[in-house]
Amino acid sequence: MKHISIKLGFYFLVCVTFIEAVLFALLYFSLVNTRVDEEVSSLLARGNSHSDVLEKYFDPQTIMHVALMESEAETKVVITAEDGKILAKSNNVDTAMEEHLAKDMGSVPEKGMVIENHWKTSNYICTVSPIQVQGETKGYVYMFLGTDSIEKMIERLTHQFLVIAAITFLLTVVTMFLLSRSLTQPLIRMKKATERMSKGDLSVSLNIKSNDEVGELAHSIQTLANDLNYMKKERSEFLASVAHELRTPLTYVRGYADIAMRDTLSLEERNTYLTIIKDEADHVTGLVQDLFELAQMEKHNFIIEKQETDLYDFLEKIVTKVQLAYEDKQIRILLSCPKDIVVSIDQKRFEQVIINLLDNAYFHSQLSSIISITVKSSQSSIQIVIQDQGEGIPPEDLPHIFERFYRVDKSRTRATGGSGLGLAIVKEIVEFHGGTIAATSQVGKGSVFTITLREQ
Ligand SMILES: Nc1ncnc2c1ncn2[C@@H]1O[C@H](COP(=O)(O)OP(=O)(O)OP(=O)(O)O)[C@@H](O)[C@H]1O
Ligand SMILES: [Mg+2]
Structure with missing residues (x-):
């Protein structure tokens, strides 16, 4: 049996029919x-x-009268004297009746008694x-009732029962069929929907409203x-972005390579173009490295090696490192962090997080502005807040900045040549540490990125 409704209906039917x-x-x-019993007791009552x-x-007259009365009825009467001599009878006495009459009954109670009630085996009750x-x-x-009349009655009863049984069975079959179907x-x-899904058609609409387990499954x-539909869409968008x-x-590399190959170029000019080619190659390498890291994180192949770290020392070192690079814009970094905070982090990865955030702040800040790193510690968590006084992020872009390849400035200009992967990687790493990252911003005033780490 292949169809579950037939199977279910069949099992139900067998059980219900048996019951x-x-x-x-x-x-x-x-x-x-x-x-x-009714027939027997009514016979006894009549007697x-x-x-x-x-x-x-x-x-004698009354005796004859009683016998006469019974001669028209279905029942038969035989009146005997105390010694067994027949005084009157309503019909002829046949051998079966004689047998009963001849039986020694002992003392008969005043209320009378039943001599024979086996309607199947004997001719009379x-x-x-x-x-x-x-x-x-x-x-x-003596009262007699022929068992053929009882048999007839039973036959009628049996017939009625068979008819009712047949109707009941039919109704059961129909009910079971409808029930198992529903x-x-x-x-x-x-099942059909999942089959369609496995063939790639994800436009499934099941519309099953029940709130039982079946409804939950639906x-x-x-x-x-x-x-799946969302992921499929996202994947193709992602691939399109990667290609883009x-x-x-690569277009730059090709273009500048063409130019660099010209014979008429001076050595200096050629070097300029080769430098651009190298820069672009570096950019592609960086991009591929970022993508690889993101892929690792998504596959959960990413291993973070946490170690107890003094947060102040850790941030201080990073600030010293990047401060030099930010000198050209005369941007200063202010670090405010209590000295006794120890966190459990993967130092290399977390440095990547902080530098990414500082770089973003740096790129989007005006000359000689200030970037501040403030650490706040509460009983259950530690917050690292990185704030800049830069151009800020428009409210409509703010919810998307942690998405891969998302940039507020859609044109990838040479000056702001980011790929839009930085914050996506930052978010993944912070989440790998069991923390969260959030951003607030005001256009023209600056942005605030807050990392919250739970105290382990
Ligand atoms: N501090 C900030 N001030 C203003 N805008 C910001 C700031 N940080 C991020 N953004 C905006 O969010 C976008 C996404 O940042 P993200 O770091 O992911 O990418 P990116 O910096 O453009 O490239 P990448 O970091 O991969 O080199 C940026 O393009 C920028 O528009
Ligand atoms: Mg960035």
């Missing part, structure tokens, strides 16, 4: 027993009422009621499809 069959059988047998009449008037006048037993009233329909839709599949970023410097 129904057991219940039907129980009901059938108890009904049959009740009906037979008793005859004996009651005869107890009052025990004379039979009761006897004593006729007692002034405490003395004068005779007996249960499995969402599963089948999800929701997860929908989220998966949306995420590589093309620009």
